[in-house]
Amino acid sequence: MQGAxxxxxxxxxxxxxxxxYSVDQKDQELWxxxxxxxxxxxxxxxxxxxxxxxxxGQLSKSEDDCFASWLLQHGDDHNDILxxxxxxxxxxxxxxxxxxxxxAAALDRYMLHFKHPQRFGSQTFDEQGKDFGDTSKLLCxxxxxLYRGNSTGLNGRKVEPGxxxxxxxxxxxxxxxxxxKKAEVYAKKDDEKGIAEWSAAQEETLKIxxxxxxxxxxDYYNAALILQQCVGADYKLTAHIMAMTAGILKHKKARxxxxxxxxxxLMEIGTPPLFAKYxxxxxxxxxxxxxxxxxxxxxxxxxxxxVFTKKK
Numbered sequence: 383m384q385g386a387x388x389x390x391x392x393x394x395x396x397x398x399x400x401x402x403y404s405v406d407q408k409d410q411e412l413w414x415x416x417x418x419x420x421x422x423x424x425x426x427x428x429x430x431x432x433x434x435x436x437x438x439g440q441l442s443k444s445e446d447d448c449f450a451s452w453l454l455q456h457g458d459d460h461n462d463i464l465x466x467x468x469x470x471x472x473x474x475x476x477x478x479x480x481x482x483x484x485x486a487a488a489l490d491r492y493m494l495h496f497k498h499p500q501r502f503g504s505q506t507f508d509e510q511g512k513d514f515g516d517t518s519k520l521l522c523x524x525x526x527x528l529y530r531g532n533s534t535g536l537n538g539r540k541v542e543p544g545x546x547x548x549x550x551x552x553x554x555x556x557x558x559x560x561x562x563k564k565a566e567v568y569a570k571k572d573d574e575k576g577i578a579e580w581s582a583a584q585e586e587t588l589k590i591x592x593x594x595x596x597x598x599x600x601d602y603y604n605a606a607l608i609l610q611q612c613v614g615a616d617y618k619l620t621a622h623i624m625a626m627t628a629g630i631l632k633h634k635k636a637r638x639x640x641x642x643x644x645x646x647x648l649m650e651i652g653t654p655p656l657f658a659k660y661x662x663x664x665x666x667x668x669x670x671x672x673x674x675x676x677x678x679x680x681x682x683x684x685x686x687x688x689v690f691t692k693k694k
Contacts, residue, residue, distance in 0.1 A: 429453055451470040455487065551595055561604070
């Protein structure tokens with residue numbers, strides 16, 4: 383994601399990001415030797431510098447995105463953490479496997495900020511040693527391990543859904559594809575029979591996810607399409623996780639669905655979307671429009687938008 387920066391300048395920026403990341407990792411090792419105030423002061427200095435690069439569109443390669451993501455998520459500002467999730471996703475979508483863990487970790491930190499259970503269990507204790515608590519059980523262990531259980535990440539390797547028979551995997555894949563084709567129609571039905579059918583379809587989809595019966599990129603994509611039609615923040619977030627996994631596994635249409643499900647989740651929790659145009663509700667003229675009363679780092683640079691909206 384590159385703005386109007388010369389190659390020589392860009393090389394210096396990439397080198398500076400690498401150095402900032404290296405220093406940040408060293409501070410992590412010395413956390414028990416530094417005061418909380420000193421540690422946060424040092425982190426904030428690094429985050430502010432990274433924020434300059436992000437808002438100016440001066441991240442030129444996936445490694446830059448990954449380093450910036452690691453640095454931004456080391457703070458309590460939920461806007462920085464959300465951008466960290468986006469940057470890590472951008473790197474992973476383009477095949478940078480070292481960023482896969484941060485895709486999940488930043489999302490976990492974002493959820494904890496809003497007092498919701500984390501999904502991947504990537505966060506254990508805060509600086510005061512307080513336990514962050516249980517992980518949401520909406521994702522099965524095999525999905526969690528895709529992001530946490532292998533240092534090589536998702537790209538370039540097959541997903542191992544757990545101890546499941548090929549027959550069970552194929553049956554689940556066919557069912558998801560069938561339900562996904564009808565999901566939008568299902569969700570609009572308002573008669574008793576239609577509501578019952580849609581409820582059963584939702585339950586079946588969640589059961590497939592919980593049992594670890596997703597393997598191919600198409601399976602994750604179809605699960606995302608289904609859950610996208612469901613109402614509620616938990617459904618929207620799970621749909622987003624399914625879409626982001628499909629994207630990392632190189633599904634051609636996943637980037638657009640990643641964007642849609644993220645925006646829908648943000649709106650469910652009362653936050654303006656990042657990609658869609660945000661219209662103020664008629665009943666609430668004080669609601670902020672995107673670009674107004676929103677931190678500058680959330681006004682996505684055009685190059686960052688293109689990463690997720692470009693056609694593959």
